Amino acid sequence: MSDADAPLRPPLITGDKSLSDITRDICVPMERKPTGLWWAAFLVSAAALTVGVAAVWYQLVTGIGTWGLNRTVGWGFDITNFVFWVGIGHAGTLISAVLFLFRQKWRTAVNRSAEAMTLFAVMCAGIFPLIHMGRTWLAYWTLPYPNTRGPLWVNFRSPLLWDVFAISTYLLISAVFWYVGLIPDLATVRDRSQPGLRRRVTSILSLGWDGSARTWHRYETVYMLLAGLATPLVFSVHTIVSMDFATSVIPGWHTTIFPPYFVAGAIFSGLAMVLTLMLIARRVMHLEDYVTLTHIERMSLLMLSMGCIVGFAYGTEFFMAAYSGNPYEQFVFKNRALGPLSGAYWTMVTCNVVVPQLLWFRSVRRSLPLVFMIAILVNVGMWFERFVIIVTSLHRDFLPSSWAHYIPTSIEIATFVGSFGLFFTCFLIFCRIAPAIAIAEVKGAAGLKKRPAMRRVDAQSSAVAPGTVAAETAKPAGVS
Amino acid sequence: MSHRLLLATFEHEDDLIGATTAARRTGLRIVDVFTPYAVHGLERAMGLRPSRLTWVCFVCGMTGALGMLWFEHWTASISWPVNVGGKPWNSLPSDIPVAFEAAVLLAGFGSVFALFGVSRLFPGKTARTVAPRTTDDRFVLVIDETDAAFDADRVREMLEGFDVVETEERVITDRTWFRQRRLSS
Amino acid sequence: MNQISGQPSPDRRLRRHTVPEPDSAPPADELFSVSRRRFLEAAGFAVSLAALQGCGRTPTETALPFAVQPEGVIPGRSLTYATTCPGCSAGCGLLARVRDGRPLKMEGMPEHPLSAGGLCAIGQALPLGLYDTHRLRHPLHRGEQSDWEEIDRLILQTLQQPGLSDGAVRFVTPTITSPTLKASIDRFLSRFPDGRHVMFDAVSCSAIPDAHERTHGVRVLPHFRLARADVIVAFGADFLGTWISPVEFTAAWRSRRAPAPDRPTMSWHVQLEGRMSLTGSNADRRIRLAPDEYASVLRHLHGRIRSMAVGSPPDAAAGSAPLPDRDLQELADRLWEARGRSIVLCDSQDVAVQTLVNSINHHLGNYGSTIDLERPGRQRQGNDREVLRLLDDLKQGRVSALFVAGTDFTHNLPERRSLAEAIENVRLVVSFSERLDDFSSLAHFVCPDHHPLESWADAEPVSGIISLFQPLLAPLGETRSILESLERWSGGSRSAGDIVRSFWETDVFPRSSAESFQDFWDQAVHDGFAEVEPTTETPGDFNAAAVVEVDATVSDDEYCLSLYSKVGLTDSRHAHNPWLQELPDPITKVTWDNYVCVSPAAAGRLELHDGDVVILESETGDTLELPALIQPGQHDRVLAVALAYGVRGTDRFAGVGPRWIGAEPTVSEGGVIGENAAGFIEARDGTLRYARNGIRLRKTGRRHELASTQEHHWLEVPPRVAPYGAEMREPIQSTTLAAFARDPSAGSPESHHQSDVQLWPEDHPKTGHAWGMVIDLNACTGCSACLIACQSENNVPVVGKDEVRRQREMHWIRIDRYYSGTGDEVDVGHQPMMCQHCDNAPCETVCPVLATVHSQEGLNVQAYNRCVGTRYCANNCPYKVRRFNWFEYPHEDELQNLALNPDVTVRSRGVMEKCSMCVQRIEEARIDAKRRGAPLLDGDIQTACQQSCPAQAIVFGDMNDPNSAVSSALNSPRRYGVLEEFNFRPSVSYLRMVRNREEEQHEGGEHV
């Protein structure tokens, strides 16, 4: 339904913009010199990144022993962070692709940064399985390439190998999706720029885009295909990530509920991250006209519903454990809630289930500070969810003799901080070098109609039947 | 061979679509339209057929899925069968995730590269924008003046009915440019 | 290797010494380097890395062949030599596998009449003690490096000084079972008018021979024949762990503990003890009794048994017993029922108490059946009265020369400081220590003895069973056998080999029935031991008058301290062996420390937690600061501390394990591992007492983290998180003998049968061999010998205390020790746990790179060089037996690296490892069989853990061979698999534990 046809809905873009206003508004922030705020943010992120790089370097040189893992808890911060970042990475694609397929026009305000976020989050995520390997330098052995060892292939039965394919496919497809979306905008930037570096780079990267309708026509097809591919991909990736646990034998991991549970969690955490970033970007980059309260409210509602789904999953896990009659399973869940790591469990429940219930109130949804706070808490809670799933299941499994504790070391924490550093550094650089909002899509979705509308009547005198024109113009922008 | 073209510039997509539809109705040969964003309905106005890139995507996806399934089966039970956890040689269910990923990867890349190929998009290509603002806020309709149905006055009148901002006649000789737009070169 | 079979095989003939003796002693400085060079040659393929790099290839490696090939040496194949274990005075038979000139692996000798194939952790750890850079390589004169000629000259010169040679010359050794050495010492001392040989055992049982002197007229240690005992009642004696001859006793004890469905009988073992010992943890009935209560209970028991035997009235003056009357009567009745087939053992150092024990055994008619005085043991000869007299003499300044060999004299005695001062006044102090220990740092001369694997010696642990030590390699340093040192100082010049050989010719050969000495000698060298006529010391008749009234009053002191020796570290000599330091104590599972064991009740009173530092204070004002450890099953009044800690020089382990910013050193620089508790040994009535009253315990508020390999010790899950109806885990299944007699499969939980249903088609039929293992939990005592055997065989690294504390110990086989019951009365179960080689292995499925897969013979194999280290396999292992190389563990000590088994890859950082079921041995045996052209037979392959097990609890073999030992063990009704209800299909099975009890089973099987 077109916004033009639905006057009750508030407009997606406020502030009475023309097409070139949109171009200017979006391009100017990246053409200006960076603000002090940007620099401050950048320095903080870069410092965090440096800390992370140092920690990873030390770990690679010295050994995984610099992490707090042990013979019982083989995964801790590493895979927690991995799943956390993958989860965040999912919202980007979901917002971009799923909302595209559902013709939700408000996505245009956020899809570019959401996609970039996906890309950077998946980068951060991908680093963890790499560095968590005892011999990172042999990571390429997980690829089935012809070799002189027989050839010795890989184990396609291992969920970790599925992960390799899922994560790399996801990274590549996200990157392509993002880049394809960026091409017309790069052309716009190119044509705005003075001769110089920016122009040279954008003209290479825009691949000679000239705005031809024929190209646009194919482009739209491919974009829709990519969106169509990315949607099941998102589901498959987190399904596969969940299978790392679900296909194992460890009580607390071995459960069929994990794929939908993980996907819901991923969307949840992703939405929270997008909200967090959008609220910052909106403020910092003065995009109040593009990221409106309506957007925020809709995202909040989505987050609320995801929070409820996740909460339902938590409950279901307990029900299934109790109902299964499997003492190991029952123990793991009781141990989660009441054992030595119950703090993590209750943090998770509070942040992910209890706090989001505030979003039932419209006043909360429309209060930016509150929404921001809730989004941050959901991020925290979702990190703890992964921690709870991984560590509390591992630390006390079948044989009591091998029960163990897990305390992260400074190196692990520094690595985690570093992943945030990487994410924000990349994001801040992205804001400086590429249009943070999809210009062409905003223009297309803005529904800028000709004023005054009566002018169209004049056209009747020409060879065109007015009714046809009106119908044909309205339709594609609307329901179809 | 060169073509003599008429470039009509608009400010609004409504006008553009109106003008394009009108031009096509009158039998004019629409060489191309240049827009800053994907204008919905334009393809219908221009009479463009649905893109066949969907087929490319489908074929690539199927190739990826079937190829990967075969490869997984071949490596696990023909090339070097290894007993992994007592699982049967043919572990089809565990082959599905990777096959799916391969399908998506190949389909995605296949269709994007097909798009680049068909639309002649490649790094280093010099963009031949007909007007600098077509990537900002201008819509340009390009009509073949060489065409037999072209009547300069009627066309101009029609365009003005759609609030044309500017019209310009231009001779273009780039053969590639023609070929892409299915003009004889 | 088929040295196990009775028939001499070609390999057995190779058990001769081929290593040249260092008789033609080269000049002093060169000795080490020359032997090193020769050693390198002997290594055959000792490979030196040259830094030359040709054409971008890997560095050039040179291969040095022998110049002259010794006969019988095939590069890369090990030879087995029969010798004797020098780890303690028990004298177990040893088969040393020597590969390319390096002794690498110590194995038990199945033919040996005492040890019967087992070897304890100490014996297994010998190679690391051999390749120890901290062993002295030169003789020392007043701390300075010297040479033997100089030393000999100076010592002889000093000995001739007037006033010295006619003064008191004392020669201190621990128990010497070697007749040759004893003769040499006697010969050396015979030159002095007041020369005396004093035997001092660091942990002595002097009261037992003393009591026999009183009751039977001979001061001997009887030979306890546990294999003949149907009822064993032990007061504190940790005979399965550390007491006298644990390997022999374990084998004997185990022989009576194998109930079969058709013969459901086993011995009844009651342990009365204060602390929780390994033996107590294996007893059918364990009664908590403080050491100062032994006398009272023994007196009551004695009274009852005597009244049954001779009809005299019960001991009326005994007062009230600290034991319920019902229990006492049961003990007395069952002992009496099994008279002649029972035994009462006691580790008390009170001679009066031991005479009571003798009297009980006498009335039960155990002498001559379970207790052998005709062929007495010589495994403990220490005489505390003489030691105390020597200490007195030293303090009075009456000793002019002191020679100490084989023991760290001052370290193991109380009042170390005054003793050290007294020693300063002795004019000649000579130590034969192999390292600079506490005493040798006081000595004027240190004349380092060879490592026992480097020299000739002999031993007669039990009268009539005499065994040989033969050198397995040329000495690594410029050391000298004590036999040779004494020979030089007595004016002779023979080599150690000659000394032993000529002693055997004159003194041992006449006791044998062999025709010629050469044959006798050759056979003895080949077999490693010989059985000869015992040297008889006819015991007199039982002297009832010797049994005196013992003071049976139980002190009402708050605490009673029990000093004990720890399994694996019985002696301060072994404190330098990192394998033994990192060996988890079989009961507490703590490594790298000693500590005060306190009962849960006492800990509750003082609000103590594991690792809280406490101060022990004796009545005499001695103090000891140690971390506390809460020990379930310990008597509330008992505090237990292990001896043989706080050994000088153990700060060498400061650098053990990985080094990184978060690492804490195992021991601080200049510190020692643990604290020496010898200061609390009490000398009373002519014996050294290891139990004393009047101890005060104080909490300091400081903490000292203990490194334990087990965090949760109970079969019960913590009640707070226990699911309803599943409060207990069931890795260890057990039943009672009564239930077993009714139904041999009693104790099997209903729901836990492995299902035969498979979800998918069976694509992997095992047509060839199918390797499997069965572990009899009824036999396993938890002694942990297998653990060190595995470490030695499989190059398992030592990781240090900090890593153990982080729960990253690397042992491939661990002994899970579970308690069940309440905090006071607990049952203990020991369960060896290693890779179960599941047919449906969860680890294999999840490895992305096929680094762990299944072999066609049912092994779960791990290809280290393929592993990328995701640790997913370890996470998915339900038994948590996979071990990850968190760091590159140090291999900088080149000498220590010689202990590495060249048949097993040394794993690098970042790869997973685990039990391989000694696949290198399987492959070796397979190739051997192929070479012989014969099929692989059951018993051709023995895993390292199986070989070492003194209780023979582990059986390994081909499950597809219906006649193999493992197949018959698998058919036992006691068989079960851990977690088998999950259908992992483990190749390792366990045999359910049977306790000799009457009580009914609980619902669904009794747990431990």
Add this chain to the structure above:
Amino acid sequence: MHRTVLNIILLVGLSFSLIVLISGMSAWRLPDNQQGYAPPQPIEYSHRLHAGELGLDCRFCHTAAEHGRHAGIPSTDVCMKCHRFVTASFDVMQDELTQADKEKRKPKAIVSDELQKLYDSLGLTDPQQPVSDSLSTSIPWVRVHNLPDYVYFDHSAHVTAGVTCQKCHGPVESMERLRQFEPLSMGWCVNCHRESTENGINGRAVRASTDCAVCHF
């Protein structure tokens, strides 16, 4: 016109470099592949002469190959079995004999340079002298066939199964200086194992397992 010429030149250049590249590929090896390695040895020992021309069996010197894991580099006293008497090449010694015969003198002892190194290593002044362990030093032969530490190859198992030495070591009897003939990569081993299991060795059925633990433990 110019463009066409340029295109032709480019095309020719491209195909030329492709040919060079492809021909170079055959000489290109993966980092760990030591195939073709033929380092100079401390003594210029000729397998061609001993194993080829004189027809000595490999196991005459490499005695351990049948009995143990390592084939063994022969100990130096093995050389002395012949070289106690043969101190130089046959032709040179023969010439000297003839010459001495002609000149009616005792033949001079002729010792070749390479064999002199052998005698030096054994500390012999006269080849006829008995070899003594105390005087001798090992000859530092450079290892040619060198598998990684985590690979356990057993010579005796292969020799017993009937695998010829040449199967892995190549035509050593024609090599003046020993050269690694085969790649000795894992794939090479595995393929031989597979082939042997399928076709047998010398017509005898064998079971050459491809389990990891056959070589890696």
